[in-house]
Amino acid sequence: MNIRSLTRGDGVVIGAAVVLFIASFLDYSSYCPSGIDCSRVDNPNAWDSLGLLMSVFLAGVIAAALLIVSRAMPGRKVAGLDLGQFGVALTVFALWTAFWTILDISNAGAGLILGLLATMVLAAGAIAGPLVPFLKAPLLSPSAPAQGVQGGQPQFGAQPGQGYGYPGAQQQPYGAQPSQGYGYPGAPQQGQPAPADQAQAQAQQPSHGGAAPAGDFTPFWFAVPVARPLYGEDGSPNPIAELAPGTWYLAVEQRGQSLVAQTQDGRRGVLQDTTGIQRG
Numbered sequence: 001m002n003i004r005s006l007t008r009g010d011g012v013v014i015g016a017a018v019v020l021f022i023a024s025f026l027d028y029s030s031y032c033p034s035g036i037d038c039s040r041v042d043n044p045n046a047w048d049s050l051g052l053l054m055s056v057f058l059a060g061v062i063a064a065a066l067l068i069v070s071r072a073m074p075g076r077k078v079a080g081l082d083l084g085q086f087g088v089a090l091t092v093f094a095l096w097t098a099f100w101t102i103l104d105i106s107n108a109g110a111g112l113i114l115g116l117l118a119t120m121v122l123a124a125g126a127i128a129g130p131l132v133p134f135l136k137a138p139l140l141s142p143s144a145p146a147q148g149v150q151g152g153q154p155q156f157g158a159q160p161g162q163g164y165g166y167p168g169a170q171q172q173p174y175g176a177q178p179s180q181g182y183g184y185p186g187a188p189q190q191g192q193p194a195p196a197d198q199a200q201a202q203a204q205q206p207s208h209g210g211a212a213p214a215g216d217f218t219p220f221w222f223a224v225p226v227a228r229p230l231y232g233e234d235g236s237p238n239p240i241a242e243l244a245p246g247t248w249y250l251a252v253e254q255r256g257q258s259l260v261a262q263t264q265d266g267r268r269g270v271l272q273d274t275t276g277i278q279r280g
Contacts, residue, residue, distance in 0.1 A: 009129025017064035026111030063090035221280030
């Protein structure tokens with residue numbers, strides 16, 4: 001999974017899960033009978049109580065793992081629920097169990113108290129993560145693409161010095177033909193036909209998905225503000241990939257308000273939500 005696709009809400013969930021796992025090794029009860037040296041009393045922790053361990057501590061850790069995995073594999077389901085929805089429900093269950101457990105134990109130890117606080121933060125991060133704009137922001141700020149050209153074509157994330165649509169290049173309006181551009185689709189290069197000949201050849205080729213691209217569309221590089229799913233060109237409702245913030249992708253076609261984008265591994269799909277994208 002691309003770490004740059006994680007949001008601040010995901011960071012809160014991961015941090016709370018780590019604290020919850022540490023709390024499982026601390027005493028969940030501080031009971032000390034009178035007349036006994038309490039320093040020699042070996043109080044139990046969550047690993048001595050299977051029910052408490054599974055219903056609070058490990059349930060919270062598993063819930064956090066499901067939430068993060070749902071970012072890498074959108075659309076996967078468990079018992080009819082999306083992985084993310086199942087993870088949120090599990091965090092609420094862990095918080096509910098921890099709350100009533102600490103009320104039932106008169107001498108709650110550091111492990112149970114810290115576990116309750118961790119499950120509160122975990123459930124809050126899981127629920128508010130997709131809703132609060134601050135938590136929806138990327139966990140790591142997008143970095144500028146590195147310089148680099150490989151195999152006669154610019155790498156994804158590379159920043160060629162010139163050519164329309166590449167990060168750092170001078171912008172030109174739709175339909176304008178760049179005077180030069182290294183590896184740019186449609187730019188004249190040695191041993192290649194002029195743009196007019198290329199346009200005529202492309203007009204004779206069938207377009208992907210059965211829809212012809214707009215005549216004035218020019219491919220360009222772009223980045224998404226938050227992680228967004230990429231759907232298949234055949235109209236399938238299941239995402240085929242996830243576009244991550246901080247990575248440059250190539251828009252090769254426009255279909256209404258959607259864009260046909262190409263990923264780093266060469267897969268093409270439809271980006272339905274184009275709001276707030278950053279053009280290179």
